[in-house]
Amino acid sequence: MSATRKSIVVVGGGAAGATITRILSSKINASTTSLTLITARPFALHLPACIRLTTTAEGKLEDDVLIPYDNLLVNGNGTIKVGRVTSIEQNKENSGSVILSTGERVHYDILVLAPGSEWDGPLAFPDDRAAVLEHIKSWRRKFENASGIILAWWWCQYAGEIKDVFPRKKVTIVHSDSQLLNSTYPNKYRKLVEKDVTSRGINIVFNDYVDNFDTIPATTRSQRQLEGDLIVPTFGGRPGTGFVKSLGSGVLNARGQIKVAPTFQIESHPNIYAIGDVIDWSEQKQAAKAPKHAQIAAANILSQLNGGSPGKQYTGQPELIIITNGKKQGTSYMGFLWGITLGNWFSSSMKGKELMVSMTRKAYGLSK
Numbered sequence: 387m388s389a390t391r392k393s394i395v396v397v398g399g400g401a402a403g404a405t406i407t408r409i410l411s412s413k414i415n416a417s418t419t420s421l422t423l424i425t426a427r428p429f430a431l432h433l434p435a436c437i438r439l440t441t442t443a444e445g446k447l448e449d450d451v452l453i454p455y456d457n458l459l460v461n462g463n464g465t466i467k468v469g470r471v472t473s474i475e476q477n478k479e480n481s482g483s484v485i486l487s488t489g490e491r492v493h494y495d496i497l498v499l500a501p502g503s504e505w506d507g508p509l510a511f512p513d514d515r516a517a518v519l520e521h522i523k524s525w526r527r528k529f530e531n532a533s534g535i536i537l538a539w540w541w542c543q544y545a546g547e548i549k550d551v552f553p554r555k556k557v558t559i560v561h562s563d564s565q566l567l568n569s570t571y572p573n574k575y576r577k578l579v580e581k582d583v584t585s586r587g588i589n590i591v592f593n594d595y596v597d598n599f600d601t602i603p604a605t606t607r608s609q610r611q612l613e614g615d616l617i618v619p620t621f622g623g624r625p626g627t628g629f630v631k632s633l634g635s636g637v638l639n640a641r642g643q644i645k646v647a648p649t650f651q652i653e654s655h656p657n658i659y660a661i662g663d664v665i666d667w668s669e670q671k672q673a674a675k676a677p678k679h680a681q682i683a684a685a686n687i688l689s690q691l692n693g694g695s696p697g698k699q700y701t702g703q704p705e706l707i708i709i710t711n712g713k714k715q716g717t718s719y720m721g722f723l724w725g726i727t728l729g730n731w732f733s734s735s736m737k738g739k740e741l742m743v744s745m746t747r748k749a750y751g752l753s754k
Contacts, residue, residue, distance in 0.1 A: 392419045392691055395484060395494035397471050398626075400433075402662025403500035404458055404750060406680035412460035413688055421464035422492060424484065425512050428468045429454050430750065433673070434543075434584030440508040440525040448522060449562035450743050450754075452515070452602045465530035467492065470513065473632035480657045496687055499630060499644060499660040503623025503671070508544075519614040534614030535556070536604050538596040541620035542566060542583045549586045556613050558589040560606060563575030570670055570705055575719045575727050579587050579709055582717050582729075623671070625664040633658070636747045648681040648699035657690070659683045669702055678703055710738040736750075 394414070396407050407423045414421055417421040422509070430453040439447040455466045469486040474497070476482040481666050504510075508525045509642040511518050514527065529535065529548060534556035535542055558565075564575040584590060599619060604612040625642040637652060639645055643666040646652060650659045661679035663671040686696030705721040716733025720726040736742075744754050 390418070392495045393481075393493050394421045394496045394498070394499040394514060394687065394691075395492055396421070396500060397501035397663070398421045398486060398502050399423055399427070399430050399455060399458075399466075400500065400502040400662065400677055401671065401676040401746075402502070402751075403498070404430060404455075405676050405702050406498055406500065406661060406684050407464065408458055408460060408749070408751065409680055409684040410687065411458075411463040413684065414463065414691075416463050418463045418692060418727060421459075422467055423455070423458070423464065424467045424469055424471060424486070424492065425455070425470070427511075427518075428671055431511060431518075432741070432743060434737070435743050436509055436511075437541075437543050437548050438741060440522055441529055441544070442551045443516045443526060445496060447743070448519060450747065452518065453747055453750050453752070455750065462752075463568060471629050471671045473629050474658075476633060476655055476658070480655075495657065496690065498683065498687070499627075499658065499664065500662040501626040501664060504626045505623050506619040506621055508618065508745065509623075528616055532614065532616035534616070536560060536596065536612050536614040537619045537620045538599065538617055539620045539622075541612050542588070544618065545583060545588045545619055546586065546715065549588065549714035556589070557587075558612055559583070560591045560594055560612070561593055562593065564592050566590070567707075567709075571707070571719055572725055575717070577723070577730075578727060579717050582709075582715060586711065586715070623663060625644070627664050641666075643667075647684050648701070649696040650679065650700060651686070651696060656696075659663065661686065667702070670680045670705055670707070672707070681735075689729075706736045708733050710734075710741070713738050715748075 395401050410421055432451045435451045439451050471484045472487050473485045483493050485491055485692040512522055526736050535548055537559045545559055548557050566579045567576050597607055599617045602615050604617050621732045627642050630637055644660040646660050647665045650661050652658045661683050662676055682698045682700050685698045690696055708718045710716040714734050714740050715730050718733045746752055
């Protein structure tokens, strides 16, 4: 190995980390640059489909939603290492090491942080494949055995999947705001989502919270008693950035997001990049944002490797969302022009029927 060979390490094999790894593997010269993807699991999880996956065994989605990394690297250019990063060491010479839970150290000259989010409830998947499969079965049993289900936050996609499988079960969403979603989206669209959800007999409790997930019957913060014997935490994800604190103060904001420049570099560490859900950027956290993040960061990394300056800058993307309500219903919003809203046919065709599983597998280099 050449003494001047540079090392790129990517932490996280989800949408953002896998995308930039695939781009870089197609661009770098293996004789001068090594590439390593470190991922906590030996497979990726396509989270939008995990909502259906944990609700029903129909279609054996686990066969397709747990996505292997076998074909991710273009021409096999790079290495996949399964492990969980616990800390980062940065040297004064703008290189360093990531330390795994096993104590193993992996050297980097350029580091990309894309650890994704940590979740609660059905989406809190373990790392081991056997444990993941048991986790899936466990939640399917919980949904099947429940007489009524309370979703503690707004995640109406879960409500729709439950109604597809168990149309007679009582389903209640408890949401802290006066409308579903958040103020990123216009009120007209938020009302449309509410109408679509309630059309299936789903009850919504606004301006309230569930604080205790273990007590049945469930009581909200305002002392409203809810009908149901299964409380499901359906909060949004939290940045999986605990290990990034080892870089020192000022790298993370108060929410645990990584502060980045428009080049996706951490300003105090110009050889470390961050992309995906974990960055401190004013936009909705969605897998659909990952390709653009990855393209810009990859271009800047390649420029830096060649002795140039990272010149590509990220300016954001239009807000788009498809909210499925089971396989056949849903609403969509596109932040173009005056704001375009679409209903069941578009939402079902684009996402609801197949949850974009085939498209996602192709992004990992698989045929379907």
